[in-house]
Amino acid sequence: MKTIKRLLKIILTLLILIVLVLVVTIWIDSYKTNYLKINKNSIDSKDTYLITNINVIPMHKDTILKNNMVLIKDGIINRIADTIQIDNVEIIDGQNKFLTPGLIDMHVHIWDRYELGLYLSNGVTAVRNLWGMPMHLRIKKDANNGKIYAPIIITTGPKLTGPEFIGDDNLNLLNPEEAKEKIISYKERGYDLIKTYYGLDKEIFDAVIEQANKSDIDIVAHPSQKVPFSYHLNPQIKSIEHAEEIVQQALKFDLDTLKLKTIIDTISQSKHTSYSPTLIVFKNIHNMMLNDSILESEPVMYMNPLIKKVDSEMQFERWYDTKNNDSLAINRIEEQHKFHLKIVESLHKADVNIICGTDAGIGVTVPGFSIHNELQLYKEAGLSNYEVLRTATVNPSKTHSYFESLGTIEEGKVANLLVLDINPLEDLSALSKPSTIFIKGKKLNRDKLNSFNLRAKNRKNLIVSAIRYVGNLIIEK
Template identity: 30%
Template structure:
């Protein structure tokens, strides 16, 4: 089929060949010229290559010295840049209940190189199935979007019949995942796993903290490293297990043998200490990324009367020690699990000052500081996440035949993981956004957040005058 014919049909669903073309008015053929390609197929950099993108799919990766196709519509000079597969946040929380708020979050994600997210709970004011549809149909600008239904806990799943009903509900709605968030009796928990397996819905989330570790390892994925730590610890008395090398190695092997995916989600727990120390708290609020926080999250996480990490409970001596020990155990176990070959993911749990989009870079940094190589950290954010989301055929590496879903960086992330922040461009859903386009997204987010704070201040002033 000729390029001209493709342009004419671009934007309609080609059900017969199994994919949907971009909603762009026509399908450009792009040449990313003289770029350093980190394919993530192995730990190497292809220096000075060209990548050809036709209709949102990578059709060629070859040295820049070789002849380019004749039908190039646009040349993007990427000299000195590093091309890396788009990043995935497998522990993303969708805030708010309207599309204006969703778009602000999505733009913050894309501007930070995040091209895949898994929403880890659907709240009562949301319809994440509708959000996923809008994203897939290119009705809104969004990363590839994966859904989890309402999180399951004691209030909505009390017995085996509830478990059966919940799986049916997830199946009927079409959620991609089921999220466990509470402890259940064994019969209810086992019923959930059996019914979900029968219906083909992966079960992920939190561990069964009062049951043997093996029970939790029957799930498809765990959303926090501390879930492993707490199962092995004395949570009731706030005492963390002593992870000596022999114990940590044994646990890592058990986890590896189970085949489960683990998202360390280190930064949300490590960040607790920023709320319990006044100097660190002020420093956290002054961070560049913090200016993108929404008013609702700011108000919630800076009011000590709310049940957040800023509450007095977290400043008690016993809890301070517990959190410190938990952070250390998370760090130790992350290294041992990675060394054992456990498939690790990247997740941020973006609450409070875990700013949507920006926080993924903090997570990558902490995973590296835990003892993972830069390449292994990037694997967690790309290849492993693609397989977890069942996108390994179309995403996770820069390879011919896969979707053009990547970021351009001005610095090499294999040399320093902090370089994932040096984003100069993002390719997503058959659209290329240069640095100016990404800055425009962030500017829109910033202005919206500033308006929220101004509205809140005006409302408070009016209330004080009454």
């Protein structure tokens, strides 16, 4: 009996030590992201400024308001005029630079707080997280309550799938009643959106749509192969994700432009539906097949180490083996990517509301940086610079009520703004390194933004990321 008691005591002691080690490890990682905390006494924490001598690109119309002034008061755009007289406010000389709305990435996967700085550094001042977990509720609360420098965040709950599509990255629904219960729970817990995924059959999907409508919560759809593609045009579904799903599900891999026109016409008739192409994530498959050292490249150094170790390496090995076993694979992927450009061109011509999303945070699609690759692909698809910029500003503001105060430079809108050295309507690369950004009126200069990049580069939080991911699985599964 004494031996058993001694053994139990040893086990209990070991468990306590393990828990303490885990707590300390998580605390240390949290401490390392203190650089994002807003010091209420710092200059950067102010949210009232007068910007003078600035060329405003308002984005609700195709124009430039030259040599204007913009008054930001309490984080809101208060006035835009040729001349503004006001006392006791800090004046910022715009130096004849260009002012645009902050960029919005409508399809990201956030893995840690380091990534928040990467988005800001690249001019992304709002994001839509589409792989929701409990940790995102905590991050969203701190970001949206002004405790940390971060983009404005909205997030889905866990991805909803049917009973057959097994995986630790989604939640399997077994029946309509369970679907309704989950949506009610996600709404109560603070998730902003519902994400539907592969494997939802008509019966369960109907229940998801019905309850989402009752709970007044928008749906974002990664199309399910269990229902017709047109099924995703229900008014409760505010956006459809991925151009490749048009190829893979609607067209069954048949790269036929006549069949594509039928699909595009169907989408365009649904005036409430936005489309997020996420071209760069598929383009990166091609990049992985062409570059055997891509995992050691500079951009990948900014990926979360757990994702790099698991997902990035797994994807690379998959496509490395594919090209070695199939001599036509590279050409086939390249042709499908070109067809994705055709899809974007067709969506645009049909007046579908295209919203910029990158799928950042998985594979080798780097948070923040990848939005500029995505926008450049829209340019390749035939959109003008102004039309490209709309996909990451005003178009997202039409998709969800959460973003309706963003996306344009107008009086009464939230002051999420970028100061650019050159005109992005002439050169889109101007967006990649804003000299200054304003997030809810708080000013961050280029030196500060560069420091966010340095902190996130080659970070060593693999174990902490794994602990958090396991914790999420325990809570959600």
